[in-house]
Amino acid sequence: MSLLSIMRLSKAYGGVAALRDASLEVDAGEVHALVGENGAGKSTLIKILAGAVKADASEIAVNGLPVSIASTRDAHRLGLRFLHQELNVLPRLSVAENLFLGHSYPTRFAGLIDWPALHERARGALAKLGVADIAPGTILGRLPTGDQMIVKIASTFLEDGSESGRIFVMDEPTAALSSKEVERLFRIMGELKRAGGAIIYVSHRLDEVLRISDRITVLRDGASEPPVPTSRATRALLIKRMTGRAGLGAAATARNPSRLLVALTVQGLTGNGLSDISFEAREGEILGVAGVGEAGGDRLLKCLMGGARRGDISIAGRRTRLRSPWEAWRQGLAYVPGERRSEGLFLSQDIVRNVTLPHLGRLARLRALVNRPAELAQTATVARRVRLRATGPRQKVWRLSGGNQQKVMFGRAVAGAPRVLLLDEPTRGVDIAAKFDIHALLREMADAGAAILIASSDHEELLALCSRIMILKDRRISRIVPARGLTPAELLALCYGGVTE
Ligand SMILES: Nc1ncnc2c1ncn2[C@@H]1O[C@H](COP(=O)(O)OP(=O)(O)OP(=O)(O)O)[C@@H](O)[C@H]1O
Ligand SMILES: [Mg+2]
Incomplete structure (x- = not known):
């Protein structure tokens, strides 16, 4: 029984x-x-x-x-x-x-x-x-x-x-x-x-x-x-x-970026508990951020989104002062936070609102004049790309399943065709088929020239997507390694400070 x-x-x-x-x-x-x-x-x-x-x-x-x-x-x-x-x-x-x-x-x-x-x-x-x-x-x-x-x-x-x-x-x-x-x-x-x-x-x-x-x-x-x-x-x-699908196809392996232009330069970034972070990401590059426990991947991304106390950030060679998340979005950065309910979503609002909110400036200068058909069209495109499962674009976000809420947050970040995409655990709670599609979308965006920074505790995800991986330890960069040929076990050893060359 x-x-x-x-x-x-x-x-x-x-x-x-x-x-x-x-x-x-x-x-x-x-x-x-x-x-x-x-x-x-x-x-x-x-x-x-x-x-x-x-x-x-x-x-x-x-x-x-x-x-x-x-x-x-x-x-x-x-x-x-x-x-x-x-x-x-x-x-x-x-x-x-x-x-x-x-x-x-x-x-x-x-x-x-x-x-x-x-x-x-x-x-x-x-x-x-x-x-x-x-x-x-x-x-x-x-x-x-x-x-x-x-x-x-x-x-x-x-x-x-x-x-x-x-x-x-x-x-x-x-x-x-x-x-x-x-x-x-x-x-x-x-x-x-x-x-x-x-x-x-x-x-x-x-x-x-x-x-x-x-x-x-x-x-x-x-x-x-x-x-x-x-x-x-x-x-x-x-x-x-x-x-119902027989297979998801072969997972593509990470490629090196085909372009040489630097999309993001970070020099001596300090703040939000991090110290002296310097690195570059090229256009078309997917750069991983790894580390165990409280290493600071999430902090790094927040710091880039206007949370730094000191340091320089240049986007496409132009120095920018980013004092707030809004400024960061305006400068072409887009961000998927790790905590969807507390940091990311307006649960009582509908899908369209959640997807288009940071981009309203682009869709119409004044909020009063928001271009509704454009909002809807943009949302529909994004929803299809991330396999969003909802009754329609006007469904309230709190009514969506957990994984679908995550897709709304991801959809918002990619909707504005950002130059630099910052992702904190982007596929958390997302099912395996949708995760596969999201990975394909990220590669496509990189091929179109975006630089992508992805912090993930899913080391297989990092190894499948990234050309290089930044290892954070004690809230500093301990090293940046090429991802090619690395196994998940070796990456973990690197995070713990072991030497695997
Ligand atoms: N309060 C609600 N109002 C309307 N629809 C709802 C509500 N709660 C759930 N649903 C719908 O019911 C369906 C099942 O949702 P459920 O949360 O059970 O999915 P799940 O299997 O847990 O998915 P996930 O893996 O994303 O967490 C979804 O289509 C969802 O939108
Ligand atoms: Mg669920």
Whole structure:
């Protein structure tokens, strides 16, 4: 008998089906992966399980007994624990306060919060994950995303008692983690399994899915197929089932830029925690930025977008003063930030607005005179290029699936045909077919003369795209190496400071 059985699950949003008669059965002691393209319905299934979204039809049973999940409390009572795709954290509160969100705080007499006890329990919860370097009193927003994620994971495991019979549901937990943190999470998952718990694991990283899961259920357009045992699954099989495409073609390898003109010169850039950064990127070049943990790829890009205190930036040989992101956009820089919900998107606005906002100046001089047909046409072109899945250009961004939100942010950056494109984890949460198309688009833009800087923790992505890779260490450039012939393992060794020539 399955620990959790979901049958005939259906859900439509305003006539558009997100789930059609989908099924998922999960056994105790297994990691069950749920995979599918952006918009396939994975998060919707999870939100229904969490009691956050009401299904149109469902048959759910836990330990063979039919249950109904009408609220988050029902879900919790049934032993379901969630790690949602978008981090729901309160960045202004401390690590300990975030850990105990939704749990009761330890109190002293008169109901006063017992802070030392709270911090002690927070330390204990983190220690369970083998984490000793996150102080409970730190303001969460000051931590890197990976650490914020770890705090969120720790809060899922909080509470005393056994983990057996619990069902942990993780929606793309590794999307913002470094490889070291991923290993840490996988170790914890192994322990949960051994204790008799079950894990539903949603991810676009098929190599991780093949490594960590016991069975895999594929969702396609909201419908499911019977699960495949992982021992019999391959990457090609999963891609075929997810997309209906037989293959994605051979991944092109990185090329050297064909042009000699320098698109971007950076001299002695200092600020935003970085010191003395100098490098050049040529027109047509895709330059990678790598480093482990808090090395500073994201900081470097922000610094270029108007966040520098000192240093010179020249674009196409012309020195420019960039004091704000707006100025940077105007000078031909475009930027995809790493945190789509807090830094990148206007969630309550529609797709058109989000894609065209930084380019309004180009489309019409005055905002009052915004050229609507031009906006729409530009959005439609970009949407097609990134395989955006939406009901139309006027759909509100908060209604899109996570990966499709990421594509909107990417679409905005490429829409203005920038000279220099700065990308922070551009394919985070994007499905494998769309990622392939985005990579093709980047190569095309480079061939047309754009210089592209891409910071990514996905080393395979860097090696597939870049001609050179800048290694950041302790917030300085430790070296810039040619990518050709480098393996992911060698790149990782370089990031850790090992010598691999
Ligand atoms: N609140 C909503 N209103 C309207 N449509 C929605 C809403 N939430 C989800 N959808 C739609 O339902 C479909 C499934 O979305 P879902 O978030 O489940 O996809 P997903 O498989 O998690 O994708 P991703 O890999 O991008 O996270 C999408 O077409 C999405 O636009
Ligand atoms: Mg999702």
